[in-house]
Amino acid sequence: MIDTRFGRWLLPLFARRRGGRRTPEAFRPRGTSSRVSRLSARYDADVDEALQRLWPKARIYHDREFTHDRADFLLVVRGRGVMVETKVKSDPGVFRGSTLPPLLDRLQRDGRRLVVVLNQGDPTPARELIASKLGDKGCVVVWSGPEHDNELRGAVEGLLQRMVRHA
Template identity: 75%
Template sequence: MIDTHIRDWLPSWVGRRTPETFRVRGTSSRVSRLAAQYDVEVDAALQRLWPKARIYHDREFTRDRADFLLVVRGRGVMIETKVKSDPGVFRGSTLPPLLDRLQRDGRRLVVLVNQGDPTPARDLITTKLGDKGRILVWSGPHHDADLHQAVEALLEQTSRHP
């Protein structure tokens, strides 16, 4: 006899994902795989650089919330990850909903791009967030010093009550 209840066979067909796994996002499967792997690497870097920090990962895909919230010494910085499949210019066309929300909330943001030239996006972030936003290319541990410097600079200016 064939099982006709879709709820019984669908999870085994598409595979179950635990809540601990990083979400797959993006429009192409290659970019989705790169994005998921990049999030894992960024999470490891945050844990390595701030071992006593609390790190929250937003597991739901939305354009107006950052991927991570890093809380260090009681102060928070939002971390947004962006993955490009090519080394070209990163314009930040997907950032405005997030920047608008953070501008209203008065929060700090670091955008990490895996490769490319982030200059146009830097201009966009500066226009919206001023000195509360940073963008940098981070593609591995050799960029940890840049990430540490950007986050610490934002933490120094962050008040507990924005």
């Protein structure tokens, strides 16, 4: 049976999307419709908004392609950069960081700082992994919304304060 309601066909072509913000192309699910991919895309957009809200004058660069050895964002605040990697868990269990080693190896070579932003769960094993690879140049923060902005700000500012520019 053919759908004869014109609204369904014409609205996507001519109407503006309702419901507020538009999702940038970089945050749309990458070729899969799994629940975790949809959660991940929404979470990336929410973290991006939080970074813009917390550091309105900062530059935020997004990685346009999916790789295991590059972070999702580069946040540049006052001329200093911090890599931001988002991780989404669909359950509130323990986050071990099993997908982090390629990224940690690259950042260890490059000497970059990293904040892993996790939506939920216990990040203790991941904190130990990051500490063993990056030392005090990395941390994990559980952030699930604006009520956790202080933790995110504290983690990033802490890494920025530890940076020393060499002449």
